[in-house]
């Protein structure tokens with residue numbers, strides 16, 4: 860271990876540098892690692908949302924491929940809107 864920058868961490872509560880080895884901020888007692896963990900967990904949950912897109916199979920008949928294409932576009936549009944709202948909800952949760 861040669862990187863000494865790993866041992867300090869900026870507290871998200873009081874914005875002071877604190878010892879990263881400790882669980883709580885030395886200035887205000889804020890649980891710095893706890894906050895980070897829940898933040899990561901929150902991001903993971905957003906990333907893990909399964910998107911069941913109706914896939915076009917190679918052996919689908921021609922008419923079915925034509926039909927599925929706009930359905931996929933609508934699905935993608937809806938999911939991007941939903942993802943945007945989830946982003947907003949997490950961004951303003953603090």
Ligand SMILES: [Zn+2]
Nearest residue numbers: 870873884887
């Ligand atoms: Zn603090």
